[in-house]
Amino acid sequence: MAAKAAAPDKRRQILDAAVRVFARQGFHATRVSDIADEAGVAYGLVYHYFRSKDEVLNELFIERWSLLLAAIEEADQAGGTHRERLAAVAGFIVGSYRHDPELMKVIIVEVTRAANSFGRTHLPEIRRAYESIAKIVADGQAAGEFRRDVTPLFASMAFYGAIEQLLSGWIFEVIPASDTSFEDAKDLLVTTICDGLGPR
Amino acid sequence: MAAKAAAPDKRRQILDAAVRVFARQGFHATRVSDIADEAGVAYGLVYHYFRSKDEVLNELFIERWSLLLAAIEEADQAGGTHRERLAAVAGFIVGSYRHDPELMKVIIVEVTRAANSFGRTHLPEIRRAYESIAKIVADGQAAGEFRRDVTPLFASMAFYGAIEQLLSGWIFEVIPASDTSFEDAKDLLVTTICDGLGPR
């Protein structure tokens, strides 16, 4: 096997291990040696592929968040009612959690909800998501689908906040997470928010 | 001035200083010496009044959160429509932020949204707030005021999540915080959530 071919494997291995360890212990409490051990790799190799412990988390966030931004964009392009577009967004996020709870836990707990420490760096990208959602709301208002007395950005924050709180509830076992609750969650979320936004 | 009389002052001084420093730098990034300096007090005195740096944050959280729990309880006892009760809860939280943004920033950023690190200890108290709100929703459903196809705990999470996200938006200047936005926020929040919960 060529040396070049082995490299990306190890890098991936480190990232995947980092997700597990960060999810288990939290970013701050994990030592770089924990990541290396979990990945079955030497300590120094982490620094061969990443400039710092922060950069590992960075990479994980950026990988995932860009998918989210793309998904929101796509949901908007896809057409349909604006309620359906919001449903697609909620569906993507809930689906992300369902598919890889550990990664989503890390993203939410260590970045999205850690705006004071690590998340500060990524505020612009996070904000972009809020704004993309707000755009859907604004278009929905223009189309007469949503009431006009709620600022789009405000509605966007409420919508995203409700989703994230729900995921947090699952993550910390404040509310039970079953397959059916995953199924229902998206619709319930959209119903809760949209019927509050809909013209009376 | 008697030594005994001075004691509570210094303790308060330390707590107040801690709020400012935690809000400015975040809990993790503040050294105990920062708190002491900000309070104009010797390093060791912090350890005279508190067992650890954690306990300082603990105290701040408990002081504030017990007020929140009491406020929810009171809003529920006060009677009126259940929509009004939720409005009282939202009003209390928004008011808390308006009255002391730094303290609320610390509570939210370092405890409530840090369930993986520090907040873990307080999960039970945090959960109690969700459950108290859920009780209001459940009673509202029983009274025919709210739709029944949304689990009370689910609605509670969405409601609280929307509020917290809004505060986070203000805290991190993702959305502008003006006096009028504080005024409007409570009503907008309640409108957004309740009209989604109301019987069609």
Added chain:
DNA sequence: CGGAACCGATTGACTGGTCAATCAGTGAGG
């Protein structure tokens, strides 16, 4: 085709700096 030079991947011991927490001491009130 042998082997020498090269180069990126990989290793893990070590270091430097950072702080939380301790503790021996000071001085004022009662």
Added chain:
DNA sequence: CCTCACTGATTGACCAGTCAATCGGTTCCG
């Protein structure tokens, strides 16, 4: 003279990041 709020230098643990050394493969020259 005893207690207790108060002081701040010291200590001990911890850990991110460095670095010198090794490994193994590819390339290219003779």
